[in-house]
Amino acid sequence: DAGVIQSPRHEVTEMGQEVTLRCKPISGHDYLFWYRQTMMRGLELLIYFNNNVPIDDSGMPEDRFSAKMPNASFSTLKIQPSEPRDSAVYFCASRDGTSGSFVGRGGELFFGEGSRLTVL
Amino acid sequence: AQSVTQPDIHITVSEGASLELRCNYSYGATPYLFWYVQSPGQGLQLLLKYFSGDTLVQGIKGFEAEFKRSQSSFNLRKPSVHWSDAAEYFCAVGASYGQNFVFGPGTRLSVLP
Numbered sequence: 001d002a003g004v005i006q007s008p009r010h011e012v013t014e015m016g017q018e019v020t021l022r023c024k025p026i027s028g029h030d031y032l033f034w035y036r037q038t039m040m041r042g043l044e045l046l047i048y049f050n051n052n053v054p055i056d057d058s059g060m061p062e063d064r065f066s067a068k069m070p071n072a073s074f075s076t077l078k079i080q081p082s083e084p085r086d087s088a089v090y091f092c093a094s095r096d097g098t099s100g101s102f103v104g105r106g107g108e109l110f111f112g113e114g115s116r117l118t119v120l
Numbered sequence: 121a122q123s124v125t126q127p128d129i130h131i132t133v134s135e136g137a138s139l140e141l142r143c144n145y146s147y148g149a150t151p152y153l154f155w156y157v158q159s160p161g162q163g164l165q166l167l168l169k170y171f172s173g174d175t176l177v178q179g180i181k182g183f184e185a186e187f188k189r190s191q192s193s194f195n196l197r198k199p200s201v202h203w204s205d206a207a208e209y210f211c212a213v214g215a216s217y218g219q220n221f222v223f224g225p226g227t228r229l230s231v232l233p
Contacts, residue, residue, distance in 0.1 A: 045221070
C-alpha cells in the first residue's frame with residue numbers, strides 16, 4: 001500500500017491567499033483525520049471524517065478553515081483567507097475503524113508526511 | 121477526556137546507552153496507548169501500541185514499552201540507542217469510545233556519537 005499521501009509537501013503563500021491541502025487516505029480506511037502541528041501547540045486535531053462524513057470539527061480554529069471529503073479516497077483542507085499564524089505543518093491521517101487489533105474498534109492512525117505551510 | 125504528559129522536552133543520550141522516555145496519561149477507562157516517532161520533515165510512524173493483555177509491549181526498531189496502570193504510565197525503553205534513533209517521540213492515548221486520539225507534547229531525543 002502506498003500509505004497516506006498528502007500534497008503539496010511545501011506551500012509558501014502570501015497573507016490573504018487561498019490555500020488548499022490535499023489528502024489521499026489508505027484504501028479501505030473509513031476514518032480520516034486532519035491535524036495541525038506547531039511548536040507552540042503541538043499536534044492538534046482539527047477535524048475527522050467517518051465514511052466521508054464530518055464527525056467532529058470542533059478543532060477547526062475558525063471559519064477561514066474548511067474541510068471536505070467528497071469520496072473515500074480524497075479530502076481537502078482549505079484556508080481562505082490565509083494568515084501568517086496559520087503557518088504550520090498539516091498532517092492527514094487515516095485508520096481502519098472496523099477491523100484490526102484495536103479490540104474490535106479498528107487500528108492505529110497512519111500519518112502522511114505532512115504539508116508544511118508558510119504564510120508570509 | 122483523556123490527556124497525556126511527557127515530562128521530558130529534550131533528552132540527550134550517548135550512542136549505545138539505554139533510553140527511557142516517560143509518558144503519563146489521564147483517562148477514566150481502559151486506555152489504548154501508542155508511541156509514535158517523527159523524524160525531521162517526516163510524518164509520524166507507529167513504534168508500538170497497547171490495547172490489553174501483556175503489559176510489556178514490543179515494537180519496531182528494538183523499542184519496548186510497559187503499561188503500569190497503578191502509575192498511569194506507559195514508558196518507552198530501548199536497551200542500546202543508535203544514532204538513527206534521534207527524533208521526536210510522541211505518546212498518545214485513544215479513548216474507549218469515539219475517535220479522540222490525544223497526543224503528548226513530544227520528547228526530542230538527541231544522540232551523541
